[in-house]
Structure formats: structure tokens, C-alpha cells
């Protein structure tokens with residue numbers, strides 16, 4: 764039997780808030796990005812050996828998982844729609860938020876794809892958690908390898924900068940504007956979001 768709370772909870776996004784699927788994808792990708800940042804920034808310094816090979820393989824597998832999850836996330840967004848802007852948000856803030864979100868999506872595709880090019884142009888095989896092989900997306904090419912390494916790293920640092928801005932904006936909305944921006948990306952009831960979420964009561 765499905766509990767009443769689950770039965771009444773729409774999976775899709777509503778005009779007021781993000782639904783559980785969008786929330787799950789958002790926060791799972793955040794956690795995976797943190798793991799990837801740690802692996803990426805430490806693995807290049809590891810001494811050559813099995814540990815290094817295993818860490819690279821893990822980095823690549825999680826990176827491909829992010830690529831799959833972000834594809835799902837965009838498809839789900841197309842199907843499930845998006846909430847309307849939080850009431851009271853000035854138009855200029857909405858525009859910057861939309862631009863930042865768009866850039867974050869572009870980076871979530873471009874970073875793993877550039878990593879895939881790093882791998883393919885080095886002529887290395889690619890597997891997903893040792894379960895199956897993926898094709899090369901570029902031929903073996905030394906110059907392309909060097910270039911894609913730089914691109915992969917630079918895009919990562921751009922992502923870091925944007926995520927800091929993005930998270931700061933979310934906390935600013937929550938703490939100072941006291942609106943529902945952050946609360947509506949979290950399960951209902953996790954955060955009380957001040958007087959402006961009154962429109963959001965079930």
C-alpha cells in the first residue's frame with residue numbers, strides 16, 4: 764500500500780516547487796561533483812601503479828554517470844516543467860539566475876564530454892564501472908589530448924566559480940530575502956522559508 768503522503772505528493776514539478784525527481788537529481792549531482800572534484804584534483808599526483816589506474820577508472824565512471832544523470836535531468840525538466848519564479852524576485856535576478864542555470868547545464872555536459880575526449884585522444888579504452896565498454900569519441904591525437912586536458916580543467920574551474928555564485932544566491936534568498944527559493948528545492952517541511960512561502964501551503 765502506498766502511504767498517503769507519497770500518494771498525494773506529485774512527482775512532477777508544480778508552479779510552486781520542484782518535485783522529488785528534480786530535487787533528487789539536483790542534490791545527487793551536487794554530491795557526485797564534490798566527489799569528482801576531490802578525485803580529479805588528487806589523482807594526478809598519485810604515484811604510478813594500480814591505485815592510480817583504479818582511481819582514474821572511478822573518476823571516469825562517475826563522470827559518465829553524471830553525464831547520464833544530467834541527460835535524464837534535462838529530459839525530465841522538459842516533461843515535468845519548471846516552477847514559476849518565486850514571487851517578489853526582481854526581473855534582473857530572474858535573468859541572471861536563468862543564465863547561470865543554463866551555463867551550469869552546458870558545463871555539466873561539456874566537462875564529462877571533454878574528459879571523454881582526453882581519454883579517447885590518449886588512445887585509452889573506456890569502461891563504465893568495469894561493466895561495459897564505451898566507444899572512443901576522438902581518434903588518438905597528441906595535440907588534441909593536450910588541448911582537451913586544458914579545456915577539461917578550465918571548464919571545471921569555471922563550474923566551481925558558478926556553483927559558488929549559485930549557492931551563495933540560494934543562501935542569500937533564504938537568509939535575507941526570506942523567500943522560498945531554497946526551500947522549494949528541498950523536501951517539503953525541511954526548511955521553513957519565512958513569510959513569502961505562504962502561497963506554498965498544500
Ligand code: HEM
Pocket residue numbers: 796799800803804807822823824825826827829871874875876877878879880881882889912915916919
Ligand atoms: C562532471 C564530471 C567531471 C568532473 C567534475 C571532472 C573533474 C576533473 C578534474 C578537477 C580533474 C583534474 C584536472 C587537473 O588538475 O589537471 C580531472 C582530470 C581528468 N579527468 Fe575529469 N571530470 C569529470 C568527468 C570526466 C570524465 C567523464 C572523464 C573520462 C571519460 C574524465 C577524465 C579525466 C582525465 C583522464 C583526467 C586527467 C587529466 C590529466 O591527467 O591531466 N573526467 N577531471
Ligand code: HEM
Pocket residue numbers: 789792793796840845846860864865867868871926929930933934944945946947948
Ligand atoms: C550548496 C550547493 C547548491 C545549492 C544551495 C543549490 C541551490 C539551488 C536552488 C535553491 C535551486 C532552485 C532555484 C529556483 O527555484 O529558482 C537550484 C537550481 C539549480 N541548480 Fe543548484 N544548488 C547547489 C549546487 C548546484 C550544483 C553543484 C549544480 C551543478 C553543477 C547546480 C545546478 C543547478 C541548476 C542547473 C539549477 C536550475 C534547475 C532548472 O532550472 O532546471 N546546483 N539550485
